[in-house]
Amino acid sequence: MRCGFMVAGALLIATAFVGCKSDSPAPEAAIPPSITAQPVNQTVTEGEAATFTVGASGTAPLAYQWSRDGVPIADSTSQSYTTPPASLAANGASFSVLISNSAGAVTSASAMLSVLPIPFSFTASPSSLQAGETSTLSVSFSGPADGLFIDPGTVAVTASGQRIAVTPDRTTNYLLYRSSVPYTSDAVGLAAVTVAVAGTTTPPFTSGGRLAMARSGATATALADGTVLVAGGHDAFGARYIPTSELATAEIYDPVANEFRATAGDLTVARAFHTATRLANGQVLIVGGAQGTTSLAAAEIYDPATGRFAALPSGMTIARVHHRATILADGRVLVTGGLLNGMSLPGSEIYNPATRQFVSVVGAMQDSRCAHEAVLLGSGKVLVVGGWSSDPSPRSGGAATDPVTGFTGVVLQAGEVFDPATGRFTAIPAPTVVPRYRFASTRLPSGSVILWGSYEITGYFLETYDPLANRFDATVPLNSAWWDIPQGTATLLPNGKVALIGGEAKAGTGRASTVVAYQFDPARNTVIEAGTMIVGRHQHEAVLLDSGKILVVAGLHETHQPISQEYVNFPFVTELFDPANATHMRVDIQPATRAMYAGTTADFLASVPGSPSPSTVTWSVVEPAGGFAVPDAGNANLAHYTAPGNAGTWHLRATSTIDPGGYGTATVTVYEPGTITVTVVPGSVNLQPGGTISFTSTVQNAVNPAVTWQVLEPNGGVISTGGAYTAPSAPGTYHVVATSVDDPSRSGTALVNVN
DSSP: OEEEEEETTEEEEEEETTTOSSSSSSOOOOOOOOEEEOOOOOEEETTTTEEOOOOOSSSOEEEEEEEETTTEOOTOOSSSSOOOOOOGGGGTTEEEEEEEEETTTEEEOOOEEEEEEEEEEEESSSSSEEEOOOEEEEEEEEESOSEEEEETOOOOOSSSTTTEEOOOOEEEEEEEEEEESOOOOOOOEEEEEEEETTSSOOSEEEEEEEOOOOOOOOEEEETTTOOEEEEOOOESSSOOOOOOEEEEEEEEETTTTTTEEEEESSSOBBBBBBBEEEOOTTTTEEOOOOETEEEOOEEEEETTTTTTEEOOOSSOOOOSSSEEEEEOOTTTTEEEEEEETEEOOOEEEEETTTTTTTOOOOSSOOOOOOOOOOETTTTTEEEEOOOESSOOOTTEEEEEEETOOOOOOEEEEEEEETTTTTTTTEOOOOOSSSSOOSSSEEEEETTTTTEEESSSSSSEEEEEEEETTEEEEEEEOOOOTTOOOOOOEEEEOOOEEEEEEEOEEEEETEEEOOOEEEEEEEEEEEEEEEOOOOOOOOEEEEEEETTSSSEOOOEEEOOSSGGGGOOOEEEOEEEOOEEEOOOOOOEEEESEEEEEETTTTEEEEEOOTTTTSSOOOEEESTTTOEEEEESSSSOOOOEEEEEOOSSSEEEEEEEESOOTEEEEEEEEEOTTTTEEEEESSSSSEEEEETTEEEOEOOOOOOOOSEEEEEETTTSOEEEEETOOEEEEEEEEEEEEEEEEOOOOOOEEEEEEEEE
């Protein structure tokens, strides 16, 4: 400081003058830390390490302290933290870091660790065989062979690299599964391969790619390029149903390669029971869901061009899970209902892709609901129907405890229609035929909407909403084979039929994932079995591919056990349903073969075993000139067939009226009268007196090939009805004759010389 000084004797007095200036700058104030780059989610395979890094600025030195699930980690004081080799138990763990200096502290956002199970390689070489050839199944993996089996055959896998020779007699799906012992309740499907045998029928379901992470409560969305995005959901490890956390991972299914690959980035928020809607621009809107018992308002966009997810600037107006999202005709997305803190929601909102914002719908729904269905109608309006509600309602179907959430409320037997033009919901006057929740629906080419399944329903397996009449109509009744099947999927096929796949069917006092798939034919108002899945499942997703096949992915596999002992597993196996290979009703005809004379008439009887209800048939002759069949006036399954006037082999067909693809065929051989020939073998023989021989006859062009035997000469020996001949004691020449039973004018003769 430049100052003046006064000296008085030995005392030095310093006086500061106003305006004195410092010779050096004053110390700058310390700047508290701030985060420039947040830690990001990491995905590793079991046994690998993950590294989390943070970017920060502020006055040095900066101190770092990393935490896992809120608990500080010892010796983790660097800008980056690398985990030990990850176990499956670490899946879903969150990592954050506290950054501090002398001026303050700041905590980063949490980043999630996703740990994928060690993948299994399950292959067949060759995968296409001729009958009688052998294929080799190969299994490769890391770690111990803990309870691994291959079915069919229940072959134990004892080590990685094991090779198993198989010689299937038909096209066969082989399943690799893990279980404590073969085929117990805790079996879980790990991988599957299909071995095709030429000349045999391909099963309706064949093996798809293997998920890197088994999951339920996930979404599967068809993308514009033909691939499928599978995102989020619950994971589980171990035999019993133990959901450890929600998933932030996502995978892409490539139908050309029939395999899955990870997306370039994870979801910004781990979630399950959310919705995923493909927008007009090809991107996918991910909305809501839950983490544990906490409903989410967060929303994000998946961009197929980058393979990454990006959070929207603002989420929904209210958090919700078990809601529904429906894309409107103008490209906006209607989000209806859902669950928040155990309460069903009456409110809805609309996402506008142009503004990237959610706006609440002015009018509330007539009923608060979740686990319902919301289907876009041909008019541009939206049908909202069924579901579970926490609010007592005169339009409910009775009390119910939702097995997915555990909450007690009511099942709705009510529907309403949302009009985008007014932004309001209008109640449908009459209720649904039966109350439904956690069911499936789809819009038919006619514009009607079918509703399938639910818990604890009686009466009707399927019902239909008619938008013109604005009412619900009973469609297909239940029967003892179907019962109530909730949590399945209903997918409209290119041929106008609907594939009904999976679900959680009744099994004694418990429930089990059904392995049976059905097809609904709106034209005939009928349901038939369409095939058997490789792995029974419910709470899964089904996506129609460009090929016309359906990808069945994710979900739960639950066994037939009492409720207190049920086992639920998450299958890694996915499968493809091909409608072209769907099974058909079996039709039997008795007799299956028959011989007739030209112009005569005979009866044939058809039956349809396994039909869900008494099933009739229609009769036809395959060949145009093969005669004709007339159904009996009192029994359509009985045909009176008249053979044509000429000889030949013809085929009589009985076709199921429920399933035109299901038919049986009887073969009819027609002979012309007067063309029978009888031949005796041997034609001549030399015998000693009293010698024996057995003759046989060949009768051609006869309906009945039987003959009568005789010896022409009175003392020419003895012959039985079966052709066993004994020569007389007297030498001579004798004649053995076989005469047609159908035409006694036709016979054959053998010459016998006795000497």
